[in-house]
Amino acid sequence: MTASVISAESIPGTGRAAQGAIELRQVSKHYGDVVAVDELDLTVQPGEFVTLLGPSGSGKTTTMMMVAGFEEHTAGTVLIDGRPVDSLPPRDRNLGVVFQNYALFPHMSALENVEFALRMRKVPRAERRQRAEEALGRVGLGKMGGRKPRQLSGGQQQRVALARALVFNPAALLLDEPMAALDKRLREQMQEEIKTLQKSLGISVLFVTHDQDEAMAMSDRIVVMRDGKIVQSGPPEEVYNHPMTDWVASFLGDTNLIPCTIVERNGEEAVVDLGGLGLAKVRDRGASGESYAVSIRPEHLKFRTRASAGNGCAATLVSSTNLGATVRHRLTAGGHELQLRELSSDRGTRILPDEELWVGWDADKAQLLVLES
Amino acid sequence: MKTTNPQHRLLALLSIPAFLFLVIPTAIVVPVALNDSRYITFPPEGISFAAVAGFFADRAWTSALTASLQSAAIAVVIGVLLGATAAIGLHGRKFPGQPAVVGLILAPMIVPTVVLALAFYQFFISIGMVGSIVPIGLAHAVIATPYVYLTTRASLAGLNPALVRSAQSLGAGPLSVLRHVYLPIILPGLISGALFAFSVSIDETVMSLFMQSPGATTLPVKMFTDIQFNLTPKIAVSSALLVSVATIGLLLQVLFVLKRRSSTRMLPLAVSAQT
Amino acid sequence: MSNATLERTRPRGRGAPPSADAPRRRRSGWWLLLAPILAFDVVLFLTPLGKLVGASFADNAYQRVLEDPLVVRALVNTLTISLASTVVTVVLGYIIAMVLWRAGTVTRVILFAVVLLPFWTGILVKNFAWAVLLQDNGMVNAFLQGIGLTGAPIPLLHNRFAVIVGMVHCLLPYAVFPIFSSLASIDDRLGLAARSLGAREGAVFRRITLPLSMPGISAAGLLVFIISTGFFITPVVMGGPGDMMIANQIDYYARQLTDFSGAAALAVILTVMVSILVAVYQRVLKAGGQHEDN
Ligand SMILES: Nc1ncnc2c1ncn2[C@@H]1O[C@H](COP(=O)(O)OP(=O)(O)OP(=O)(O)O)[C@@H](O)[C@H]1O
Ligand SMILES: [Mg+2]
Numbered sequence: 018m019t020a021s022v023i024s025a026e027s028i029p030g031t032g033r034a035a036q037g038a039i040e041l042r043q044v045s046k047h048y049g050d051v052v053a054v055d056e057l058d059l060t061v062q063p064g065e066f067v068t069l070l071g072p073s074g075s076g077k078t079t080t081m082m083m084v085a086g087f088e089e090h091t092a093g094t095v096l097i098d099g100r101p102v103d104s105l106p107p108r109d110r111n112l113g114v115v116f117q118n119y120a121l122f123p124h125m126s127a128l129e130n131v132e133f134a135l136r137m138r139k140v141p142r143a144e145r146r147q148r149a150e151e152a153l154g155r156v157g158l159g160k161m162g163g164r165k166p167r168q169l170s171g172g173q174q175q176r177v178a179l180a181r182a183l184v185f186n187p188a189a190l191l192l193d194e195p196m197a198a199l200d201k202r203l204r205e206q207m208q209e210e211i212k213t214l215q216k217s218l219g220i221s222v223l224f225v226t227h228d229q230d231e232a233m234a235m236s237d238r239i240v241v242m243r244d245g246k247i248v249q250s251g252p253p254e255e256v257y258n259h260p261m262t263d264w265v266a267s268f269l270g271d272t273n274l275i276p277c278t279i280v281e282r283n284g285e286e287a288v289v290d291l292g293g294l295g296l297a298k299v300r301d302r303g304a305s306g307e308s309y310a311v312s313i314r315p316e317h318l319k320f321r322t323r324a325s326a327g328n329g330c331a332a333t334l335v336s337s338t339n340l341g342a343t344v345r346h347r348l349t350a351g352g353h354e355l356q357l358r359e360l361s362s363d364r365g366t367r368i369l370p371d372e373e374l375w376v377g378w379d380a381d382k383a384q385l386l387v388l389e390s
Numbered sequence: 391m392k393t394t395n396p397q398h399r400l401l402a403l404l405s406i407p408a409f410l411f412l413v414i415p416t417a418i419v420v421p422v423a424l425n426d427s428r429y430i431t432f433p434p435e436g437i438s439f440a441a442v443a444g445f446f447a448d449r450a451w452t453s454a455l456t457a458s459l460q461s462a463a464i465a466v467v468i469g470v471l472l473g474a475t476a477a478i479g480l481h482g483r484k485f486p487g488q489p490a491v492v493g494l495i496l497a498p499m500i501v502p503t504v505v506l507a508l509a510f511y512q513f514f515i516s517i518g519m520v521g522s523i524v525p526i527g528l529a530h531a532v533i534a535t536p537y538v539y540l541t542t543r544a545s546l547a548g549l550n551p552a553l554v555r556s557a558q559s560l561g562a563g564p565l566s567v568l569r570h571v572y573l574p575i576i577l578p579g580l581i582s583g584a585l586f587a588f589s590v591s592i593d594e595t596v597m598s599l600f601m602q603s604p605g606a607t608t609l610p611v612k613m614f615t616d617i618q619f620n621l622t623p624k625i626a627v628s629s630a631l632l633v634s635v636a637t638i639g640l641l642l643q644v645l646f647v648l649k650r651r652s653s654t655r656m657l658p659l660a661v662s663a664q665t
Numbered sequence: 666m667s668n669a670t671l672e673r674t675r676p677r678g679r680g681a682p683p684s685a686d687a688p689r690r691r692r693s694g695w696w697l698l699l700a701p702i703l704a705f706d707v708v709l710f711l712t713p714l715g716k717l718v719g720a721s722f723a724d725n726a727y728q729r730v731l732e733d734p735l736v737v738r739a740l741v742n743t744l745t746i747s748l749a750s751t752v753v754t755v756v757l758g759y760i761i762a763m764v765l766w767r768a769g770t771v772t773r774v775i776l777f778a779v780v781l782l783p784f785w786t787g788i789l790v791k792n793f794a795w796a797v798l799l800q801d802n803g804m805v806n807a808f809l810q811g812i813g814l815t816g817a818p819i820p821l822l823h824n825r826f827a828v829i830v831g832m833v834h835c836l837l838p839y840a841v842f843p844i845f846s847s848l849a850s851i852d853d854r855l856g857l858a859a860r861s862l863g864a865r866e867g868a869v870f871r872r873i874t875l876p877l878s879m880p881g882i883s884a885a886g887l888l889v890f891i892i893s894t895g896f897f898i899t900p901v902v903m904g905g906p907g908d909m910m911i912a913n914q915i916d917y918y919a920r921q922l923t924d925f926s927g928a929a930a931l932a933v934i935l936t937v938m939v940s941i942l943v944a945v946y947q948r949v950l951k952a953g954g955q956h957e958d959n
Contacts, residue, residue: 412780500940512929513716535706629790633790644777
């Protein structure tokens with residue numbers, strides 16, 4: 018089952034007007050002394066897929082609950098399509114919510130679950146049934162409407178939850194770690210399906226996860242949160258390749274962090290002194306702090322010949338580990354330990370430990386960032 | 391978010407009469423007993439211990455109190471011994487007749503007390519055992535034992551039978567295993583079971599009524615007989631005594647629940663409520 | 666003493682066979698712990714009940730009691746009073762359980778204590794207190810006169826209303842706990858989900874909370890009904906002559922008429938009724954448990 022079973026064709030009322038903008042202005046949430054969310058500014062454009070990514074306790078769920086209207090914020094304003102909704106109860110916010118465990122009603126069939134929102138909106142019986150069946154069909158469960166949630170697999174339950182959240186044409190979709198309970202393969206499949214569905218519906222999505230791969234795979238924009246604050250936000254590649262701090266760099270995956278001092282900064286580029294590794298040209302986002310480092314992802318380090326131009330240095334191989342699709346090499350260079358990852362298929366001649374090598378990287382793949390820790 | 395919405399306020403409002411309904415009857419008992427009046431009224435007209443003194447000066451009432459305490463003592467001792475040994479004996483063990491044995495142990499809880507009362511009444515007459523507190527205590531022990539069994543079993547729930555085996559493989563004899571492995575673990579269950587047993591016996595009325603005799607009239611039986619004629623201050627004092635016992639039992643139970651963080655565990659499935 | 670367990674876990678075959686008398690010694694050690702309670706229950710529980718059943722078959726007792734209009738009346742009373750008490754108890758119990766469910770930890774413990782207080786208090790004490798409250802010059806009448814609802818005291822005691830009040834007060838804890846535990850097993854997020862789908866509080870209650878707490882309600886209802894059918898003290902203390910229940914009729918046969926076989930027959934009828942209800946109750950408990958699992 019590789020092809021997506023979710024399709025957006027023939028959905029009544031899919032011709033959405035440009036709607037579904039979510040905006041948080043200076044929103045805070047305090048639980049007694051605990052500051053769960055701290056003066057957050059966040060925007061989701063109509064049709065945009067925005068992911069809140071952060072470690073446990075960073076305030077992702079709290080943020081989402083405030084958007085949905087389940088938690089009252091302590092300060093600030095939440096706007097949906099430009100309208101403040103602070104005093105609106107959840108039922109009037111017109112947002113589809115998918116919870117971590119799906120929160121399907123166990124005593125209702127899949128179809129009744131999907132019908133629920135239409136029933137609450139007093140949609141006539143016949144139309145209600147038809148729309149619910151269409152919504153189930155859209156998520157590939159056309160024939161499963163009569164089943165109770167406990168008779169459905171995890172993936173199927175998730176689809177019912179999606180159909181239930183979409184059937185009333187909400188302004189936007191909120192998903193809180195919707196795939197945490199699924200195994201890896203199913204998770205990847207659902208990621209694709211949700212993404213396809215979102216694109217075809219053109220609906221805005223606010224998505225919560227602490228899985229960086231999931232965030233990378235699905236988002237138009239990633240908002241990295243820590244301790245109730247946004248530490249960086251931008252398109253996945255940008256956040257990944259150009260982290261602003263060492264914390265963001267490490268949170269989003271493996272990286273080589275090389276402490277440095279700045280020699281010269283001019284706009285997008287800077288020249289830094291990497292100590293034992295000499296001088297190098299790197300990307301600069303203008304962040305300033307007390308101490309700096311350069312982040313280079315392991316897959317951006319390359320074996321080079323000494324003659325080739327650009328950044329590079331001599332290195333000694335310590336060990337190599339085959340990880341299947343990729344090979345991870347541990348190196349030492351100029352007193353630093355480095356990791357280099359290459360595709361197994363790119364692996365050239367077998368290299369031996371203690372062999373002298375030359376490694377290099379492209380200047381735009383090395384990011385100057387602020388050392389927080 | 392839990393309390394702010396109007397529906398929950400409506401619920402809280404609705405529940406006030408329900409909680410008052412629960413509390414008020416128990417709450418008025420002590421003030422009524424201390425009422426400074428020859429009639430039973432509430433609110434009391436003044437505080438006095440005259441009724442209390444009257445109660446303790448009245449032979450009929452003090453001997454009823456003694457009878458009640460005696461029957462409770464019999465019920466607690468027998469209940470604790472039988473309930474605890476049964477719980478230990480059945481712990482971690484499965485055998486063909488086991489459900490039947492457990493069923494027999496718990497059965498006294500589901501037979502209506504009036505049926506048991508009649509059965510005991512006939513039985514003790516037929517074996518010529520009448521006119522003393524002993525048959526009443528034995529009858530109470532029958533209905534109190536399942537409670538002790540249940541509370542002891544609950545406290546054994548966390549004990550791994552393998553631990554017992556390992557103690558035995560280290561050479562511990564049966565008595566030493568009982569004392570050093572089981573006793574420390576079942577002690578809380580035993581204490582609360584004993585409490586239940588005491589409370590069941592001290593409040594039991596129907597069986598005691600059927601088996602009463604001039605020398606063996608318990609407090610509830612005396613109350614039951616008097617109450618049908620008049621509401622007297624001595625009944626009030628007796629009620630106040632029983633309420634004090636209940637309050638102690640309740641406080642101990644709440645402490646227990648708090649310590650264990652489980653709110654329903656201590657509730658027996660008692661069907662033989664002392665009706 | 667728990668050597669029986671040891672024995673079962675030992676691999677069969679191969680090893681040296683246990684000495685001939687060892688198993689017997691082990692088994693006897695283990696039975697020693699069960700022997701007292703079994704002996705006690707056989708002698709003091711099964712024997713009296715057996716004698717009771719035996720006595721019930723003498724003198725054509727069943728036919729005799731079932732033809733007695735007083736018995737028929739008592740049976741009808743038992744059913745109607747138990748049913749009314751059950752309905753009131755379950756409704757009140759549901760309200761209390763909802764409050765417990767919604768309360769914070771500290772409030773919950775206090776309210777639990779309030780619910781448990783009547784549970785620990787003996788029935789005579791509770792009935793006495795109600796008699797004091799409901800008598801002609803009692804607090805309830807004083808209150809009703811105070812707010813001008815009535816000029817003269819209303820007779821609140823020694824009638825069916827009083828019996829039901831007294832019984833409900835005794836029965837409430839038995840209803841609160843099953844309902845509370847079924848409420849507590851409902852995932853909070855179901856309510857949130859329903860709200861996000863457009864449900865008002867009323868709809869959340871009607872369509873989510875109530876149906877999902879149904880197992881608790883039926884368990885509570887059955888348990889309360891089972892207990893109700895055996896009430897003896899309350900009809901005497903709080904009821905009038907027309908409110909006698911089946912238990913009172915047993916007493917009447919045994920101690921007034923000294924008709925043992927008649928009393929025994931009535932007792933057997935009551936026990937059979939209760940046992941059937943208990944069996945149903947256990948079904949309901951099991952079904953409820955299954956529902957939770959899924
Ligand atoms: N009801 C509450 N009362 C007190 N503190 C709370 C409450 N809910 C959340 N918090 C605190 O607020 C902070 C943010 O919690 P939140 O659930 O939003 O984190 P999260 O990013 O969703 O984490 P996770 O990945 O574990 O779900 C945490 O420190 C948490 O302890
Ligand atoms: Mg969360």
